[in-house]
Amino acid sequence: MSRQPVIVGVADAPTENRGRALPGTHVLNMQRDAANEALAEAGLTMADVDGLAVAGMWGMPGPGAMQPNLMTEYLGIRFPKYLDGTNVGGSAFVLHAGHAYEMIKSGVCDTVLILYGSMQKSQAARSLGGRPALFSNQFDMVSGLPSPAGAYAMAANRHFHDYGSSRETLAEIAVATRAWASMNPAAAFQEPISIDEVLAAAPIVDPLGRMDCCLVTDGGGAVVMTTEERAKDLKSKPIYVLGHGESASHVNINYMPDMSRLEVAERSSQAAYAQAGLKASDMDMAMIYDSFTITVLLTMEALGLCGRGEGKDFVKGQRTAPGGEFPMNTNGGGLSYCHPGMYGIFLLIEATRQLRGGLGERQAPNVNAAVCHGTGGVLSSGATVVLSNQKP
């Protein structure tokens, strides 16, 4: 019996009006509805779920500190055998998929539900300041570093210095991502933009302008994983999870060993490729956490999609846009589709949809393998999974 882990269900919560949750939605029923939709894709129900992974910023201080317990209660899951509340920032859900892989493969549990929800836009919960000057953040909060954008801006300036990348490099990423969003009816921003518009957008933290920064939206999603064997009886086309990896290096950007090199992603992706028995050059597309345009530039180099410092050539001339040579962030990303604060689950959702096929004009051509990489904190943690529609 093959205990090869597969993804059999995905769903993202609907939003309207530039990323607001629908009327009558709150952070719990949003997750319930996404979970039921993802389970229904496969022909499963909540009664099949025996593993639960969830992360978010809701309900804190308070019951949100124990989200796996709370969602077990709210969803009526009967005594799950695997609980995961790992929260290392927006990468968390990619880590969860890796952990779920091991739990499913080793027989601890059979069917894992990965969940996320956020009402941050409706609750106007985001700002650039107001974070406590605690521990290693004593120094940057005292100095007024806008957070998290300022930390990413520092990485960008260092990358520009070390490798000759530029604001134009970053604008290529923003424009290509928006072009994908224009084909995603669920995207908060679908109007195409130009390089010049990105360069002329309001400056936030040099060298990052408004269009280099992710959206602030509500949103949520669900991913269901089970065994290849179980998937034989299910309705959806299974997508194989072939490998995973994770790492972390710091909380404060000042303690990132080399700000122009995303070593956590180098390490997590190397682990994921090795487990999958594949190489970076085998990847047909990438879903990369785009909290900021610079996040993508650093990550694509770390994932080995190009050499270190070669990202500026990799993205030049809209190579990652629809019709380009390498499809990337095909849902429109955190830059243009949605960014509810912890975006990582949407990487898994979109890669699964692309690998299943049939997405119409948004469908990337000839994709058999995809790499998903989530970043958490300020380039602090990283997690990679390799997915495929081909039986290993």
Added chain:
Amino acid sequence: MAYEKPVPAVDPDSAPYWDGAKDGKLMIQRCKKTGQTFLYSRQLVPGVDDSQTEWIEASGKGEVYSFTVARRPAGAAFQGDCPYVIVSVTLAEGARVMSNLVTDDVDAVCVGMPVEVIFDAVTDDLTIPKFKPA
């Protein structure tokens, strides 16, 4: 007028840094075994688990490792400062320190720019080591 910007939650690891600043000294930690200097003031040198560390006064000279110019403030208390510069400085001793760079010409700041420490006594209890172009 009251000081409305964030103040550090000083802890046993960071107290010598902030106490030193009040005396006009930029304090960093050094591993007695390897000579490596570092901040923030963790008890253990990264990667060295059996070492002892000591506090030393840094020269206050260094160069910009990276930086950003904040065109939008980190909260209302910083609104009046915009645009202002946050720098990560590699000190001559090797440690990397994050603070503000005080300058009238924010557009001239660049990676590699030589800087030196200044001390800004923002309240009776808090002096912040900052930097200026050297």
